[in-house]
Amino acid sequence: MSRTRMVTQFGMGTSIRSQNYTEAAARGIRDALWHNSLNVADAFGFPKEAMLIEVEIGVQQPDKVDSDALLGIFPYGQPSVKVVKGGLDVAKPDGSGVSVIANVALIVSFDMLASGTPPSVRRSGMSEQRIILEMGTGNDLYGEDYTKAACRAVQDALHHSSIVLFQSLGIDHRQMRVEVTIGVQTPEAVDVDAVTRELPRGRAEVTVVHGGLNVHDEANGQTHVIASAAIAAMLEIEHDDWQLCSP
Numbered sequence: 001m002s003r004t005r006m007v008t009q010f011g012m013g014t015s016i017r018s019q020n021y022t023e024a025a026a027r028g029i030r031d032a033l034w035h036n037s038l039n040v041a042d043a044f045g046f047p048k049e050a051m052l053i054e055v056e057i058g059v060q061q062p063d064k065v066d067s068d069a070l071l072g073i074f075p076y077g078q079p080s081v082k083v084v085k086g087g088l089d090v091a092k093p094d095g096s097g098v099s100v101i102a103n104v105a106l107i108v109s110f111d112m113l114a115s116g117t118p119p120s121v122r123r124s125g126m127s128e129q130r131i132i133l134e135m136g137t138g139n140d141l142y143g144e145d146y147t148k149a150a151c152r153a154v155q156d157a158l159h160h161s162s163i164v165l166f167q168s169l170g171i172d173h174r175q176m177r178v179e180v181t182i183g184v185q186t187p188e189a190v191d192v193d194a195v196t197r198e199l200p201r202g203r204a205e206v207t208v209v210h211g212g213l214n215v216h217d218e219a220n221g222q223t224h225v226i227a228s229a230a231i232a233a234m235l236e237i238e239h240d241d242w243q244l245c246s247p
Contacts, residue, residue: 002111002112002113002245003052003109003110003111004109004110004111004112004165004168004169005107005108005109005164005165005168006040006108006109006110006163006164006165006168007036007038007040007108007131007132007161007162007163007164007165008105008106008107008108008161008162008164009032009033009035009036009038009105009106009108009160009161010032010103010104010105010106010159010160010161010162011027011028011029011030011031011032011033011035011103011104011106011160012028012031012101012102012103012104013025013026013027013028013029013030013031013101013102013104014027014099014100014101014102015027015099015100015102016099016100017099019097019098019099019100020100021059021060021061021062021064021065021100021102022064022065022066022069022070024059024087024100024101024102025057025059025065025070025083025102025104026069026070026073027102028057028102028103028104029055029057029070029073029104029106030073031104031160032104032105032106032160033073033106035134035135035136035157035160035161036132036133036134036135036160036161037132037133037135038108038132039129039130039131039132039133040108040110040131040132040165041110042129043129043130043131043235043237044110044112044129044237044239044242045239045242046110046112046242046244048076048077049076049077049078050077050078050110050111050244051076051077051078051108051109051110052077052078052080052108052109052110052111053074053077053078053079053080053106053107053108053109054079054080054082054106054107054109055070055079055080055081055082055104055105055106055107056082056084056104056105056106056107057070057081057082057083057084057086057087057102057103057104058083058084058085058086058087058102058103058104059083059085059086059087059100059101059102059103060085060086060087060088060089060098060100061085061089062083062084062085065083067081067083077108086103087100087101087102087103088100088101089101110244111244111245112242112243112244112245113242113243113245114169114241114242115240115241115242115243126236126237126238127236127237127238128177128234128235128236128237129234129235129236129237130232130233130234131163131165131233131234131235131237132161132163132232132233133230133231133232133233134157134158134160134161134230134231134232134233135157135228135229135230135231136153136154136155136156136157136158136159136160136228136229136231137153137156137226137227137228137229138150138151138152138153138154138155138156138226138227138229139152139224139225139226139227140152140224140225141222141224142222142224144223144225145225146184146185146186146187146189146190146225146227147189147190147191147194147195149184149212149225149226149227150182150184150190150195150208150227150229151194151195151198152227153182153227153228153229154180154182154195154198154199154229154231155198156229157229157230157231158198158199158200158231163233171235173201173202174201174202174203175235175236176201176202176203176233176234176235177202177203177205177233177234177235178199178201178202178203178204178205178231178232178233178234179205179207179231179232179234180195180196180199180204180205180206180207180229180230180231180232181206181207181208181209181229181230181232182195182206182207182208182209182211182212182227182228182229183208183209183210183211183212183227183228183229184208184210184211184212184225184226184227184228185210185211185212185213185214185225187208187209187210188208190208192206192208195208199231202233211228212225212226212227212228213226214226
């Protein structure tokens, strides 16, 4: 085992008026980064500087992206940038240009190997670590359905990242405990069982608290419900079982 994928994060960025492909790419990177708090380095006992970050960007005009300018966005790790033809350009109605959409994927890996007990073996006394906190928002515009808004918030959080370390390291998804916190203005209106069913893997625990936001439209007699979701993926990891490869 050497370069090992741990997590892939996804984002989208735009340049609506200035047709700036670098700006759209930068916003896509930040969108991917800000939907997740990535804890895999701490969880495995590695320095954050050891993170290998492959940045893949899709835009319609790849040659107009300043890759070097994007490297400064990353607070730590070893980023590299690849730009391909993709994304989407949407023509403006007045024919004055296009609005730019950039698609972004951030692939986080480590050069690592197993150094102890096989990862499929769970032992008493192992320390539970948070590997990622995924965040999302969801709404129900017309039905004032808090459960629907909460489920959409969970899906928004889940679809901004893919935790691939389970497959990469041979760890069973069932070893993961998933802490889900939902914030809405009327917590008792959320069907916790329905929200739990939105989690495809792991052992989910859902808590609903007062939060989110209700937007009242008095003129039309409507209330728009906004829910927040935070999903913490927890896994028992023994630092001594893993090590970085020698440079």
